[in-house]
Ligand SMILES: Nc1ncnc2c1ncn2[C@@H]1O[C@H](COP(=O)(O)OP(=O)(O)OP(=O)(O)O)[C@@H](O)[C@H]1O
């Protein structure tokens with residue numbers, strides 16, 4: 001069996017990966033909170049862990065991996081979005097989960113084995129909270145249930161921050177009902193007009209962290225092989241997941257390996273985030289005519305632990321490299337996978353090295369199979385060079401005509417320019433607009 005090494009956030013070093021049961025490798029990645037469209041920063045973990053899932057299936061067998069990526073479909077930001085639109089939260093979460101799956105699908109991200117929804121696991125969360133209270137790790141106060149951080153002497157092992165930094169960093173509300181400022185919410189009351197579930201502590205809803213702990217326990221077990229997410233989740237989210245799960249399970253570790261991806265940033269190194277307002281949405285990129293596979297390639301062009309600056313140049317470079325690879329692969333059927341590509345991925349998922357090794361492969365069949373392992377070159381060369389299909393271009397041309405009618409010339413120009421980037425020129429005539437490839 002191929003030896004895999006991953007940098008474990010908990011151990012702070014690269015370690016040989018050894019799943020408890022190689023016939024059932026378990027991986028959990030914290031998924032989206034579904035109340036708005038995903039930006040390319042949000043896409044980075046989805047793409048990175050999709051490559052990891054492909055590698056694990058390659059090494060341990062197609063059916064050996066159980067990969068769960070949850071959907072957070074109860075959260076205060078969802079409740080607020082629903083209130084603003086005057087609809088039920090489920091209307092918001094259904095809509096944005098669909099968008100998320102479409103956007104990630106366009107980037108070649110395969111659905112995980114299981115996609116558990118928080119709202120389907122309220123009973124499991126309540127049961128876990130009851131256990132934590134019974135064992136003295138949590139307490140009820142003022143309709144809330146809080147995890148008592150000082151009750152867990154091992155709290156903070158993942159991020160190793162000192163207590164003051166954790167309190168400041170968590171921006172945890174210093175509420176009067178808390179016994180300690182670091183204590184965090186497991187359950188909170190819902191006002192009559194807000195969505196809620198009956199519980200031993202009254203009608204309410206769960207905190208974010210307990211969702212993952214309960215869903216992991218239910219679907220994957222007490223100790224899983226890999227837990228992943230973005231760097232920003234280490235604290236407080238993963239620290240809190242660890243504390244809840246470990247205390248509820250008599251000290252059993254939550255995960256054997258912790259993997260965290262670095263940030264995608266905008267020029268200047270600023271993290272792409274909704275709160276900073278510097279986001280580039282996956283859906284917008286696709287609408288502008290970027291190919292999903294090129295965006296995927298760009299996201300894999302840096303090592304997952306390193307920061308990655310997003311730029312138009314990065315996207316253009318990715319597209320140009322893919323053009324070259326598609327030309328080399330032609331319409332070959334996948335053959336054997338190049339061991340040098342596997343070896344690069346086996347070394348802490350070194351995707352930049354794997355991509356550069358793809359470029360060195362001469363045999364089209366080997367190139368195709370090796371690229372497929374990274375979720376690339378899934379199309380035929382003919383389909384790639386023809387574009388995503390005429391329907392899409394027709395739709396863009398129609399959108400431009402509409403924009404012109406509405407005298408939104410900036411939008412019309414933007415669409416024309418995006419098509420030009422793909423080598424498509426528009427001709428406006430008496431009978432409407434036609435397009436051709438140059
Ligand atoms: N700029 C980024 N680069 C890489 N990963 C990111 C970035 N922003 C968010 N993530 C990751 O995206 C995943 C989904 O997170 P979530 O839906 O909670 O988005 P978010 O953290 O609310 O986004 P934002 O930071 O824009 O508010 C998480 O694993 C998170 O770590």
Ligand SMILES: [Zn+2]
Nearest residue numbers: 030212237241
């Ligand atoms: Zn989580």
